[in-house]
Amino acid sequence: MQYRVRPAVWIGFAAVVGYVLLVALVQRLSGVPYPELGDSGSNLFLGVGVSLVVGAIALAVLTTALGWWRPALHEQHRAAHRWPLVVPLLLTVLMVLNLVGTDWGAYDVGFFAASLVLMLVGFTEEIATRGLLVVALRSRLGEGWVWFLSSLTFGLIHLANLFNGQALGQTLFQVFSAFLFGTALYILRRVSGTLVWAMVLHALWDFSVFAVGRGDASPLANQGGLELVVGLIGLVAVAWVIRGARERLAPAVDAQPARV
Structure with a gap:
């Protein structure tokens, strides 16, 4: 496999940190206070949507510059189980x-359109954590560490919500939930052989969770307890997608070494 830049662990972590900082900066520059994001479609788009558009473009440019699109999006071998x-x-x-x-009657056209833009998070967070970071980790580590560190990093990026005024306890619970959700998405990548389906599920999941918070949702929604149960099942099931994995990246002789 050929890369423009030889995969290195530090590049993966730098990509994730850079993405988080870029999104935080653009959101801060928007001037929309965090508590007012849900007040209107324009607030939602300017306060969150624009940052995701910028983040998506930056990650696409970075992935192209590194030459990592193929290993970021595709497994070399699908999981045996x-x-x-x-x-x-x-x-x-x-x-x-x-x-x-979801109480769809609580949506107006502008707010619905802005909330659709939020689905870009499926691309941005997946290409950063289960794309670029996974490629970087596979350059040095076994698959067990690749799963754990990529899922943990995905959880930890949600600590950024502390700076938006979210309570510590709620944030830590979100970190744990995101780790479990990240494990499920890692499983989907390994079994399907591509990151694309994880991007789709991530985008739709975040959209659905956001949607039920608008108006008066029916009892069918907000099954948070079941989500945790499924996540815990994932902690057991992940062992079968790690077992026998042959995803460690071989050095590319024609790649340029990563430079600090």
Whole structure:
């Protein structure tokens, strides 16, 4: 496999940190206070949507510059066991319940359009944590560490919500939930053989969770307890997608070494 820049662990972590800082900076420059993001479609787009557009462009440019698109989006070999796919499938069911239970009458056209832009998070966070970071980790580490560190990093980036005024306890719970969700998305990548489906599920999941917070959702939605149960199942199932993995990247002799 050929790369423009030889994969290195520090590049993966730098990409994630750079993305988080860029998004935070653009959101701060928007001038929209965090508590007012949900007040209107324009607030939502300017306060969050623009930062995701900028982040998506920056990550696309970076991935192209590194020459990592193929390993970031595709597995060399799919996981031998298919049954762990039940974990992301169960999350898909919960996502559909969220959408069915959403009070769509509480949406106006502008707010709905702005909330669709938020689905870009499926691309940005996936290409950063389960794309570029996974490629970087596979240059040096075994697959068990690749799963753990990429999922942990995905959880830890949600610590940024502390700076938006979110309570510490709520944030730490979000970090743990994101780690479990990240594990399910890692499973989906390994079993399907591509990151694309993880991007799709991530985008739809975040959209559904955001949607149920608008208006009066029905009892079908907000099944947070079931989400955690599915996540814990994922902690068991992930062992079967790690076992026998042959994803360690061989050095590319024609790649340029990473420079600090």
